[in-house]
Amino acid sequence: MPSDTENSLLDYHPQQYGDDPTSIRDTNKYTDEYVRGFVEKWDELIDWDQRMESEGNFFIEELRKRGVRKVLDVATGTGFHSVRLIEAGFEVVSADGSPYMLAKAFENGRRRGHVLRTIQADWRWLNRDVTGRFDAVICLGNSFTHLFSDRDRRKALAEFYSALKHDGVLVIDQRNYDSILDHGFDSKHQYYYCGDQVSARPEHMDEGLARFCYQFPDGSTYHLNMFPLRKQYTIDLMRQVGFQRVDTYGDFQETYHEADPDFFVHVAEKC
Ligand code: SAM
Numbered sequence: 001m002p003s004d005t006e007n008s009l010l011d012y013h014p015q016q017y018g019d020d021p022t023s024i025r026d027t028n029k030y031t032d033e034y035v036r037g038f039v040e041k042w043d044e045l046i047d048w049d050q051r052m053e054s055e056g057n058f059f060i061e062e063l064r065k066r067g068v069r070k071v072l073d074v075a076t077g078t079g080f081h082s083v084r085l086i087e088a089g090f091e092v093v094s095a096d097g098s099p100y101m102l103a104k105a106f107e108n109g110r111r112r113g114h115v116l117r118t119i120q121a122d123w124r125w126l127n128r129d130v131t132g133r134f135d136a137v138i139c140l141g142n143s144f145t146h147l148f149s150d151r152d153r154r155k156a157l158a159e160f161y162s163a164l165k166h167d168g169v170l171v172i173d174q175r176n177y178d179s180i181l182d183h184g185f186d187s188k189h190q191y192y193y194c195g196d197q198v199s200a201r202p203e204h205m206d207e208g209l210a211r212f213c214y215q216f217p218d219g220s221t222y223h224l225n226m227f228p229l230r231k232q233y234t235i236d237l238m239r240q241v242g243f244q245r246v247d248t249y250g251d252f253q254e255t256y257h258e259a260d261p262d263f264f265v266h267v268a269e270k271c
Contacts, residue, residue, distance in 0.1 A: 006099065015222055022204050024225050027124075030146045031098055038214070038222040039104055039178035043078050045197040045216065051080060052216060058252045059138070060088045066169050068135040072271055074123055074160065075143035079105030079116060085138075086114050095130055114159035118256040123147075126163055133165045139172045142263070144234070145210070145226040157241040161270065170243065170268040176250070177228035179259045180205055231264055 015035050017024050059081065063071065073082045076094040082105060087093050094109075094116045096102050102118045107118040121129035125138075137160045147153045149181055160170050178184075185202050197217055204211040210228040215221050235246050246268045250256030 017225070021223065021225070022209055025148045025209055025227070026225075027146065027148045027152045029148075029225060032182055033224055034098055034101060035222075036100065037102065037220070039078060041216050041222075042198070042222065043104065043108070048080060050085075052084065055252065058265070059140070060085070062171065063090065063136055063169070066135070066269075068169065070132075070134045071136045071138060072130065072134040072163055073138050073140075074121075074126065074163075075139045075142070076116075076118070077101050081107045081138060081140050082116055083109055083112055083114060086116075087112075093117045093119060093130065093132075093134070095119045095121045095126070101184060108216075123159055126156070126159035127210055130163060130259065131175045133168070134163055135165055135168050137163055137168065137170045139170070142173060142175050142226075144172050145174060145177075145229055148208075148227050153237055154241060157237055159245070161241050164270055166271060168270050170238070170270075171265065172234070172268070173237075173263050173265045174229050174234060175210075175263055176231070176233070176259075176261050177210060179261075180210070180229050181207065181228055181230070183259055226235075231258075234264075234266060238266065238268045242270070244271055245269045 013035055015033060017040070022106065071085055071090045071092045073085070073092055073094045076082050076096040078101060079094065083095040090203030094102070094105055095118070096105070097120065099120050102120055106116050106118055119130055132227050139160065144153070146183050147156055164170065180202060199215045200212055202210055203213045205224070205228065207228065210226045212226065213221055214223070231248065235248060238246050246266055249265045249267070251263060
């Protein structure tokens with residue numbers, strides 16, 4: 001049974017973007033974008049087995065290849081990757097800035113027989129709340145896109161960098177925003193991450209905002225305002241904060257045509 005505090009934390013309330021939703025370009029907005037209704041519905045429809053099948057063992061293999069044991073999941077969300085990695089034998093600490101997400105992740109973990117080690121931490125001040133050094137930091141599910149200023153992105157990356165051991169690795173994924181900005185949105189790309197029950201499409205795109213609309217089979221709709229990270233910009237930032245080598249995969253493949261992939265995964269090594 002959730003406590004009174006948990007219940008008030010988990011209260012249903014609508015997303016609020018005001019009269020001019022495209023003017024909301026704020027790093028702090030994420031905490032109230034993931035309202036309970038959105039997250040519950042998302043988790044209900046995105047079958048974890050199906051998601052597991054579409055990404056295969058990509059992350060597990062990348063981590064094993066580098067001898068990783070201790071992983072810090074900085075964008076735990078509802079716990080998909082934390083649970084996957086625990087089940088693959090990694091030691092995982094699960095962080096997120098949203099207490100509601102962490103509560104949901106804990107519940108999902110418990111249902112599968114795991115006790116997640118959760119820490120509420122905003123990336124910009126990560127090392128204030130997370131102690132210890134990790135072999136890998138993962139930031140997956142198009143999460144880094146929630147940071148709206150160059151300064152916040154540099155600050156978060158510097159925090160990820162210092163949470164890593166001297167030979168650690170950072171894994172960040174992102175939607176292929178270059179393709180949407182330069183060529184428009186192609187609906188064949190919409191299902192990789194959300195399954196075929198949820199339609200995810202951009203409602204507004206400019207160089208400073210990707211506002212996506214998520215539509216569920218019962219007709220309910222939710223939105224996310226995100227920053228459309230260009231691929232080369234993300235790579236340059238990682239190099240600038242000190243990562244020595246950055247490999248970028250397109251839909252988990254080493255070779256790809258720039259416009260084709262739905263998602264990019266960056267694997268950045270400290271040395
Ligand atoms: N990784 C999960 C997945 O793939 O299902 C969750 C992805 S969800 C799109 C993004 C997550 O990043 C949310 O749980 C949100 O709370 C978290 N997040 C966004 N900005 C953050 C910040 N500045 N600090 C900490 N967590 C943040």
